[in-house]
Amino acid sequence: MIAENTQIQMRKGILEYCILSIISRGEIYASDIISELKKAQLLVVEGTLYPLLTRLKNNGLLSYIWKESTSGPPRKYYEITQEGLDVLSRLDVTWNELVFAVNTSLVGRNNDSTKPVKDNSDE
Amino acid sequence: MIQLNQLKTIAMNKTIIININSIVFHIEEDAYEVLRSYMIDIQKHFGQSEDSREILEDIENRISEMFTEKIQAGSKEVLNMEDVNAVIDQMGRVSDFESEDQDDYASFRRETNSDGFKVGKKLMRDPDDRVFSGVCSGLGHFFGIEAKWVRLLFALFVIIGGSGLLVYVILWIVMPPAMTRADKMEMRGEAPNIQNFKRSFDEEMSGVRDTFSRGLDRTGDGVTKLLQIIVKAIGVFFVILVGATLIGLIIGLIFFALAIVNVIPDVMDDSGPFYLMEPNDVPFALIAGFLSIFIPLAGLFYLLLRVLFEKKPMNNYLTTTLFVVWLASIGAIIYYSTSVAKEFRESSTIVEEKPLQKQSVYFLSENDIRVIRLKNGVKSGVGIKSDNFSSYLKRDIRIRIERIDSLQAPYVRYEYSAKGNTYKVATDRAAKINYALKQDSTALIFDNAFQLSEGERYRDQEVNVTLFLPVGTKLVINDNLEDKLRDISFYDCRDRYNKDLRDIRDVEFVVTSLGVKCALPEKESAEEENDDSDSNHIVIADTSIVIRRDTIINAKKDGVPVQIKKK
Numbered sequence: 001m002i003a004e005n006t007q008i009q010m011r012k013g014i015l016e017y018c019i020l021s022i023i024s025r026g027e028i029y030a031s032d033i034i035s036e037l038k039k040a041q042l043l044v045v046e047g048t049l050y051p052l053l054t055r056l057k058n059n060g061l062l063s064y065i066w067k068e069s070t071s072g073p074p075r076k077y078y079e080i081t082q083e084g085l086d087v088l089s090r091l092d093v094t095w096n097e098l099v100f101a102v103n104t105s106l107v108g109r110n111n112d113s114t115k116p117v118k119d120n121s122d123e
Numbered sequence: 124m125i126q127l128n129q130l131k132t133i134a135m136n137k138t139i140i141i142n143i144n145s146i147v148f149h150i151e152e153d154a155y156e157v158l159r160s161y162m163i164d165i166q167k168h169f170g171q172s173e174d175s176r177e178i179l180e181d182i183e184n185r186i187s188e189m190f191t192e193k194i195q196a197g198s199k200e201v202l203n204m205e206d207v208n209a210v211i212d213q214m215g216r217v218s219d220f221e222s223e224d225q226d227d228y229a230s231f232r233r234e235t236n237s238d239g240f241k242v243g244k245k246l247m248r249d250p251d252d253r254v255f256s257g258v259c260s261g262l263g264h265f266f267g268i269e270a271k272w273v274r275l276l277f278a279l280f281v282i283i284g285g286s287g288l289l290v291y292v293i294l295w296i297v298m299p300p301a302m303t304r305a306d307k308m309e310m311r312g313e314a315p316n317i318q319n320f321k322r323s324f325d326e327e328m329s330g331v332r333d334t335f336s337r338g339l340d341r342t343g344d345g346v347t348k349l350l351q352i353i354v355k356a357i358g359v360f361f362v363i364l365v366g367a368t369l370i371g372l373i374i375g376l377i378f379f380a381l382a383i384v385n386v387i388p389d390v391m392d393d394s395g396p397f398y399l400m401e402p403n404d405v406p407f408a409l410i411a412g413f414l415s416i417f418i419p420l421a422g423l424f425y426l427l428l429r430v431l432f433e434k435k436p437m438n439n440y441l442t443t444t445l446f447v448v449w450l451a452s453i454g455a456i457i458y459y460s461t462s463v464a465k466e467f468r469e470s471s472t473i474v475e476e477k478p479l480q481k482q483s484v485y486f487l488s489e490n491d492i493r494v495i496r497l498k499n500g501v502k503s504g505v506g507i508k509s510d511n512f513s514s515y516l517k518r519d520i521r522i523r524i525e526r527i528d529s530l531q532a533p534y535v536r537y538e539y540s541a542k543g544n545t546y547k548v549a550t551d552r553a554a555k556i557n558y559a560l561k562q563d564s565t566a567l568i569f570d571n572a573f574q575l576s577e578g579e580r581y582r583d584q585e586v587n588v589t590l591f592l593p594v595g596t597k598l599v600i601n602d603n604l605e606d607k608l609r610d611i612s613f614y615d616c617r618d619r620y621n622k623d624l625r626d627i628r629d630v631e632f633v634v635t636s637l638g639v640k641c642a643l644p645e646k647e648s649a650e651e652e653n654d655d656s657d658s659n660h661i662v663i664a665d666t667s668i669v670i671r672r673d674t675i676i677n678a679k680k681d682g683v684p685v686q687i688k689k690k
Contacts, residue, residue: 031185047215054177
């Protein structure tokens with residue numbers, strides 16, 4: 001239970017960071033975000049994404065525009081705002097600090113270091 | 124053959140046309156059911172706020188897009204279960220959202236809660252906290268008061284005129300039961316989000332659900348406490364009232380039961396429902412009548428106790444059993460009353476005429492058949508009353524007097540009437556009535572009652588006696604016949620006697636061509652009376668001097684009256 005909670009906390013923060021990073025590359029459709037995240041093995045289902053996007057949008061980090069689609073209804077394309085870019089740059093700094101912190105604290109452990117976060121919390 | 128079978132299976136798959144985001148899809152029925160319940164789950168999960176509407180819209184958009192892709196990729200027309208499951212897997216189930224983004228969603232919910240998203244309470248019945256159907260606890264949740272006060276109020280209104288019962292039934296029909304957890308939270312006015320879901324679930328598990336009402340109770344200040352004490356006092360008063368009624372009912376039951384086995388006489392003597400019934404039915408009818416009143420009252424009593432002292436609800440089986448018994452007793456009462464009522468459907472009358480000995484004067488008097496004369500002609504106050512229950516005394520006797528021509532012979536006509544479920548039964552019953560006056564030269568003696576033969580029940584048996592007497596016949600009527608001779612004005616006639624009304628036992632009448640009239644002239648002149656025992660006279664036997672109240676001297680000499688009147 002405790003392990004699960006920690007996992008969720010960790011993943012949640014990283015998920016937001018990743019989504020912001022993906023969107024910062026340029027305007028993007030929600031399902032494309034999903035496929036990017038899937039490539040990164042982060043997100044399993046799409047339903048989780050929509051509340052997150054809505055929250056980020058409400059906080060002013062994202063905005064969206066409607067675009068006609070060839071295969072169905074008009075799509076929402078998300079793009080990052082100036083505020084979102086500011087937040088992202090601050091998150092970059094934090095992430096680097098975290099990577100350093102985790103790597104430093106992992107030194108001397110005989111574990112597979114490709115997924116330090118997960119393995120650590122699974123203990 | 125094989126082709127035909129295939130056609131059949133295809134034909135049996137019903138398709139439904141749905142519209143998601145203004146795009147039309149054909150979908151198989153079973154797949155539709157799955158999709159529908161999935162959408163309902165999602166809607167419940169995300170709630171009703173402005174932002175969640177947006178989320179739902181996004182999800183719907185995406186689902187319709189994925190469906191479009193499926194149709195294009197498979198070059199088919201109809202979506203099946205496989206497609207729906209694939210889409211659901213990709214979108215994720217509610218359980219996936221909960222584990223993945225619980226906190227995220229919750230924080231979002233918290234924000235939306237604070238601005239604008241007001242949670243209204245819903246008026247629903249609470250099936251977890253119920254006496255009958257949870258109406259009172261539902262009202263309690265809605266108005267933020269403890270359910271027991273609402274119950275007490277209802278109980279009071281049921282007692283006072285029963286208006287509460289009607290209101291309760293209407294509310295029962297109108298208020299939906301809070302079946303799902305979301306319903307229950309809406310009923311209590313909590314936002315139906317995950318935290319509350321979780322909390323509600325945990326509370327259900329650990330059984331601390333009562334903290335809600337307790338908390339509210341504690342907020343009550345001095346005034347509400349005083350109010351509570353008053354309400355409680357009223358409640359206790361009603362408990363005592365209902366309890367006393369219950370005890371009274373039990374005493375009544377015992378009393379009637381003793382009457383049935385003849386320990387206490389006279390209860391069933393004259394009137395009341397049991398008197399009309401077949402003796403074998405009486406115990407059952409008595410028990411049915413008792414239960415039909417006792418069970419609802421006992422239920423009310425228990426309810427009051429429950430409300431006041433927080434007793435446990437009655438065992439469900441017991442409640443059901445009592446209800447069934449009550450219905451049965453009501454049924455029995457209806458059965459007995461209709462069967463008794465049937466006995467009164469037809470009525471029959473038998474007429475019989477008998478001659479009378481001709482006399483110029485008749486002395487009419489009543490004979491109390493319950494009084495046994497110890498000595499001939501002497502009416503003794505010491506009588507032995509009949510305690511035989513099976514022979515009932517009936518007093519439905521009326522006597523009338525009709526005039527006939529002075530040359531005709533006098534006669535008496537009896538009309539015996541009775542009722543029954545058929546005309547024949549009624550006639551037989553009327554024939555069984557045994558009543559006749561006795562003539563002893565000038566005396567006409569009427570029994571004060573007639574007896575029903577053994578085993579006969581009261582079926583409106585009546586006797587009308589009509590005396591046909593020649594004009595000019597004198598009648599001396601004893602006042603104990605007064606209530607049977609309603610056509611004759613005793614009071615008027617008695618008034619003409621210059622005596623204390625209470626002293627007049629026999630009143631004299633004459634049959635005239637106009638009917639039965641008082642024998643005395645109207646007032647003023649004092650009539651001679653043979654009644655020597657009267658204390659208002661001074662009688663000196665030898666000289667025949669009589670002094671009355673309104674005469675000074677009344678002297679008789681050799682049969683010639685000399686009278687000096689008071690001026």
